[in-house]
Amino acid sequence: MKTKTKGKKQRQTVDKEAFSEEPAMRKKELEKCLRHKERRSGGSKESSKVPTGRAKRPWSTKDRLLRRLESNERERQRMHKLNNAFQALREVIPHVRAENKLSKIETLTLAKNYIKSLTSIILNMSNGHFPAVEGMGGAWGSKLHKEIIVASSLSFFFFFLKTNR
DNA sequence: TAGGCCATCTGGTCCT
DNA sequence: AGGACCAGATGGCCTA
Numbered sequence: 001m002k003t004k005t006k007g008k009k010q011r012q013t014v015d016k017e018a019f020s021e022e023p024a025m026r027k028k029e030l031e032k033c034l035r036h037k038e039r040r041s042g043g044s045k046e047s048s049k050v051p052t053g054r055a056k057r058p059w060s061t062k063d064r065l066l067r068r069l070e071s072n073e074r075e076r077q078r079m080h081k082l083n084n085a086f087q088a089l090r091e092v093i094p095h096v097r098a099e100n101k102l103s104k105i106e107t108l109t110l111a112k113n114y115i116k117s118l119t120s121i122i123l124n125m126s127n128g129h130f131p132a133v134e135g136m137g138g139a140w141g142s143k144l145h146k147e148i149i150v151a152s153s154l155s156f157f158f159f160f161l162k163t164n165r
Numbered sequence: 166t167a168g169g170c171c172a173t174c175t176g177g178t179c180c181t
Numbered sequence: 182a183g184g185a186c187c188a189g190a191t192g193g194c195c196t197a
Binding site: 075 | 169172173174175176
Binding site: 166167168169170171172173174175176177178179180181 | 182183184185186187188189190191192193194195196197
């Protein structure tokens with residue numbers, strides 16, 4: 001059972017704990033999963049994806065379900081990590097809506113604008129060359145990131161020298 | 166009540 | 182081979 005923050009909703013998850021409980025419960029969850037699966041596969045929209053060439057695994061229905069549940073759990077953990085990262089980002093972005101939690105899209109947009117602002121501030125302060133912000137693509141994650149840190153440090157250093165003379 | 170936002174499930178694909 | 186990543190689907194909660 002997972003509880004969402006904000007008391008928004010309580011969602012029933014078919015997790016391994018439930019799976020390993022008493023047989024009646026286990027059977028119920030199994031049936032629920034299979035029903036859900038049938039509903040999806042028997043839906044109006046047929047999957048247009050080309051089946052992979054990978055050999056079919058000789059797993060029983062139960063094994064398949066167990067692996068599915070494990071996979072679900074991993075995916076849940078991954079999403080939780082992603083949400084933690086979003087939360088960490090929210091906490092470092094200055095914004096006016098302190099009482100309302102920023103949505104994910106708002107967080108990303110604000111972060112982008114914030115970075116842009118800081119970059120232009122650094123650029124103005126250092127008065128030197130700085131790589132163009134637009135069109136840098138993947139470089140943001142590595143090379144440019146280091147350059148920003150170096151530029152920030154230099155800017156701060158020069159600023160410090162000027163103001164402490 | 167419609168629309169926005171979100172968590173979760175799921176199956177395909179990529180990567181190690 | 183198996184885990185990570187991704188995108189689509191689904192359904193719940195909240196607000197205007």
